[in-house]
Amino acid sequence: MKSKQSGITLIGFLIALIIAGFFGFMAMKLIPAYTEYMGVNKAMTQIASEGVEGKSLNDVRNDLMRKMDFQYVDDATIKPKDITIKRDGNAAQLSVSYDKRIPFMYNIDFLLHFEKSVTLQGNVGE
Numbered sequence: 265m266k267s268k269q270s271g272i273t274l275i276g277f278l279i280a281l282i283i284a285g286f287f288g289f290m291a292m293k294l295i296p297a298y299t300e301y302m303g304v305n306k307a308m309t310q311i312a313s314e315g316v317e318g319k320s321l322n323d324v325r326n327d328l329m330r331k332m333d334f335q336y337v338d339d340a341t342i343k344p345k346d347i348t349i350k351r352d353g354n355a356a357q358l359s360v361s362y363d364k365r366i367p368f369m370y371n372i373d374f375l376l377h378f379e380k381s382v383t384l385q386g387n388v389g390e
Contacts, residue, residue, distance in 0.1 A: 294374060297364050301378050303335030304342065304360060311358060312382040321349055324358065324384075349384070356384040 272280070311328050319327070325347050332342065346362045359381040366374040 290368070293366050293368055294376075297366060297374075297376055300337050300341060300364075301380075303337045304332060304378070305380060307331035307335050307337070308358060308360060308380055308382045312384055315385040316356070317385075324349065328358075328360075352383075357381050358384050 307328055310331055311324065314327075316324050325344050328347060329339075329342075329344070333339075341364060342360060342362050346360055348359045348361075350357045350359060359379070361377075361379045364376045364378065366376065368374055
């Protein structure tokens with residue numbers, strides 16, 4: 265009785281390995297940006313839960329920047345101009361919107377856009 269061999273050839277294995285390596289390299293480049301965004305999320309949630317009664321916009325920005333330092337968010341990633349507070353009825357919305365460019369290979373870059381808003385408790389002063 266003849267047995268039929270089955271399995272992957274060396275060429276097929278190398279192609280699968282190259283594809284897995286490519287996606288692994290892409291993940292190594294992108295995951296730090298998303299973990300940094302998780303730090304921004306956590307810092308914004310902390311600011312929202314503390315309340316901002318009587319604080320000015322600059323005070324809220326400084327508090328947020330300080331909390332993001334504890335979350336290992338790079339200072340070059342989010343600048344104070346990326347942090348805004350908008351009125352939505354009686355509530356104030358703290359918004360952070362920023363772009364992050366990540367070099368990938370040669371002339372190929374990833375451009376990631378992150379945006380998050382939380383409702384603040386209390387009134388923001390002038």
